Amino acid sequence: MRKIVSFLIAAGIGAGVVLYNDKDFKSVLSELGLKDLFGQSTAASSGARPSGPDAQLSEKMQAFVNCNNRVNRAFRNNFESYAKLYEARDGGNVEDTPFVSMNHFSSFKVEVYEQNNEMSKQCADELDKAVAAQPVDADLDRVGRSYASTLRTLLPVVNDIDRYYAQKNYRDDAMKQGRALDAKLRPLMTKLAADGDEINRLLTERTAGLRDRELVAHEKARGRDADWHLQNTMIVARRAIEDIEKSATGKQPTLAEVKAIEAKLDAAYTAGVEYAKANPPADPARKPIWFFVEADVSRLVTAVKEVRRTLETDPASAKAISDINAAFSSYNSLVRNYNLRANLGG
Template identity: 30%
Template sequence: MGNSVKITAKVVAISVVALGVFVYKLDVLPSFNNVVSSSASTPGQSPEDEAQQAKMEPFIQCINGVDSIWGERYQIYRGMYADFVRGGPTPNLRARFYLTMHGDRYQGAKTCIAGLEKGIKATPADPELDKAGEAYLQTLRELLPLITELDTYYDQQSYRDDNKARGKALDEQIGSLFERLFSASSQMHKIISGRNLDMQRKMLAAMEKENGKDIWWQTENVMLQARVAVDAIEALSTSGKMSAESVQVVETAYTKAYEEAKAYGEANRPAAGTAKTAADPFWFDIASTADSLALSIKTLRRDQGDGKKNVSRDLDDITRSFNRLVERYNERNQMRQRYIASTGR
């Protein structure tokens, strides 16, 4: 039941398509989740890929807009609830499941439901993804009213009137539903991530053909290699094959992409006093976070060579570094898209 559900609240991100979409994963270097989307056409993207990207966006938004928050909140809630039933303090606001948008505490979940309803019906039909999305949608519809009641129950301190009875009943109900929700989310992520990786590789080839390995290509290549690196480390961790040598391979590939982007950026840095807009390349805005990820991977490799100490801490550091990189990329890309939309550039 509720107490048996174990959710790891780390969030790792993976790039989806250039200049626009990023997905995160939900479980620590076991799985991933989070996103920004763009309606702009990607250079060299086929109509089929554009349709597939549009199809996937509402699924990604649910993974990112709901799971990346609720995964963490549910872990906090579980620990606080266990203390609460033993006579400890009431679960506080950090354990609430608010997804506030436009003044509505649960608009994030409602937006996910509406988007997913359309996404499942959208073309091209995708039986595997649509099946996972339907399972997610059905579970979220069941879970949302219970979550709303749960938050209200603790907000109004109703446990003082019924000796915690309704709180215990709600906990039993939401436990199995959260388990189903995260399982469906994991399946959606697994399907989407592989397809996104293929699309991004094709997109990078098209960008190179059109403009060479310019600063936009360098930026997207670093994001792609960051995702590949984290996926590789996840695979090494779960397979038990992690070693200093295996991590070195991952480190070398990612560091190469980062150093090439850094060198290109320095060689082509805009002259001092050059006017900038939000539509301009933003490599220098993410470079420090890309460097932090390189250091985190390097630290893991060093610790592997030093008796495999601090592995859990190192994996957490990689997760945090990767999230910061993607979050920074997403922030700057959203600014860029808003600027382009407002100016018609």
């Protein structure tokens, strides 16, 4: 059974990115004896599956995608909340005042129901397996080993931090242990974040060509069907966000850049909508994924248009960056819905 290979979720200006699940779910459905999500037999849909080196690379990357989407983002977000709380506590604010409560840090858990760092440990274990798997990818393997090692070193530190703040021990020692734990935490988080950024960059590079080849193979095998329009739109959406992120690095994206991004995204969305209208699902109970994510794509198109409109009317305003981050948020919502539908089978 082939595992998921993913697209990237964007986290906002200055933040890391994550991946969307370009899942080879047809191989899973085939083993279950079901039809694929587009009402066709799995045999008819097999032409677009990755094969040879692409299949190996897709499977290898899955561990990196899983860690990136779940663990890396969680640690970044948790550290941001922790840093605000640490600053408040270290400034002598040891009471639960409204200011401190507003910046409340709960824990470094990946999910609230995590009991024993099982998600982080699974991430590190899966990275070890991926690094050992073919094909050899020197850069990806190197950063995978580093990320797994740093993560394992980090876990006992964040566990101590979680207990320290949960038990409010800073009220007993005037933040003495809190400062010591913080000194251990920050270099590890810096290393983890740097490795996470490198994983993001490498995955972006490798998945771009892979997805293009899969889309071409799909069109040859099945034409521009619902699956093709879905994947094409997801690819274009991802590149729209990447292009906005690149153009916004160190400067505001130009109106011309955003217009070009908008045109490509709107064209892909319009083509998908027109295909869906002309080809309604034979069984309303088994709609293609497109019908579930179409509204999310529409919201992303609208968000990108809002970026363009602000650049046309008030390019110097802070609203431009706010609109860009709103576009990132819209993309993330699209990705999460896509991932949910792909994993649940539509």
